[in-house]
Amino acid sequence: MGPPLLCVDGLGHRYRHHPEPVLRDIGFRVEAGEAVAVVGRSGCGKSTLLHLLAGLLHPTAGEIRIHGEPVRGPSARWVVMFQQPLLYPWMTAFENAALGPRFAGRLPETATAVGDLLALVKMAEFAGTNVQRLSGGQQQRVALARSLAAQPEILMLDEPFSALDTFTRRALQVEVRAIAKRLGITLLLVTHDIDEAVLMADRALVMDARPGRIRADLAFRPLPDERGIDDPAVQFERARLLAALGETTEAPRPGDFHQI
Numbered sequence: 001m002g003p004p005l006l007c008v009d010g011l012g013h014r015y016r017h018h019p020e021p022v023l024r025d026i027g028f029r030v031e032a033g034e035a036v037a038v039v040g041r042s043g044c045g046k047s048t049l050l051h052l053l054a055g056l057l058h059p060t061a062g063e064i065r066i067h068g069e070p071v072r073g074p075s076a077r078w079v080v081m082f083q084q085p086l087l088y089p090w091m092t093a094f095e096n097a098a099l100g101p102r103f104a105g106r107l108p109e110t111a112t113a114v115g116d117l118l119a120l121v122k123m124a125e126f127a128g129t130n131v132q133r134l135s136g137g138q139q140q141r142v143a144l145a146r147s148l149a150a151q152p153e154i155l156m157l158d159e160p161f162s163a164l165d166t167f168t169r170r171a172l173q174v175e176v177r178a179i180a181k182r183l184g185i186t187l188l189l190v191t192h193d194i195d196e197a198v199l200m201a202d203r204a205l206v207m208d209a210r211p212g213r214i215r216a217d218l219a220f221r222p223l224p225d226e227r228g229i230d231d232p233a234v235q236f237e238r239a240r241l242l243a244a245l246g247e248t249t250e251a252p253r254p255g256d257f258h259q260i
């Protein structure tokens with residue numbers, strides 16, 4: 001068996017002019033195809049961790065390997081989605097989604113594939129619309145299509161839906177998970193939203209703050225890919241996650257929720 005997709009060992013980070021390290025001694029593995037949420041309170045270092053994993057920031061201690069190779073900078077093998085969709089406002093949805101293939105000189109051959117991706121994210125009818133005329137949720141859908149057009153192995157998400165209303169956020173959380181599973185893309189998500197973690201992930205790494213460390217590695221029991229927050233099994237995993245975060249005093253028992 002080869003190395004895991006992602007291997008993190010003894011990872012630490014200290015910002016310049018910052019007296020204390022933000023992250024200390026972080027280690028975990030992620031296998032290809034997993035969906036992993038890093039969960040913790042605001043300020044515990046989640047974004048810093050994701051920036052390190054994406055090669056946007058260099059660690060001051062430890063090592064990150066993807067396919068056994070040290071991460072030294074950004075790569076076409078992974079893409080990051082942020083809270084803001086970061087689209088070019090003067091372009092249409094299609095033009096934004098097609099940016100990667102265009103820069104790689106792969107348009108027009110890949111135009112159909114980009115069209116298919118817009119359909120996958122339910123934006124086909126808006127392909128020719130200027131993105132300024134789209135809602136926040138629709139803009140994130142376009143950003144998702146742009147990310148998928150890069151054919152990444154890993155999709156890294158930094159609280160990508162936190163600026164959206166609850167209804168839109170829920171829909172995107174469930175859809176992004178289903179799309180990633182369908183395309184075989186590994187999901188790495190950092191969030192302080194427990195619901196987002198149980199809706200999108202198979203497993204949660206629970207972080208402590210000051211310094212940021214992993215307190216627990218919690219594998220969820222198998223849940224359906226298209227899951228609802230009200231499903232009893234999802235509620236059960238949510239309660240386990242809350243207990244792991246120290247938000248409740250007792251871990252739940254299966255009998256606490258019906259139909260498990």
Ligand SMILES: Nc1ncnc2c1ncn2[C@@H]1O[C@H](COP(=O)(O)OP(=O)(O)OP(=O)(O)O)[C@@H](O)[C@H]1O
Pocket residue numbers: 015016018022040041042043044045046047048049192
């Ligand atoms: N560029 C920087 N320079 C110095 N300190 C920083 C920098 N970026 C973040 N920090 C500090 O590092 C700590 C962790 O920040 P980080 O954004 O990684 O946490 P987070 O868990 O993602 O928070 P949030 O959920 O609020 O986004 C905070 O104390 C923050 O002030």
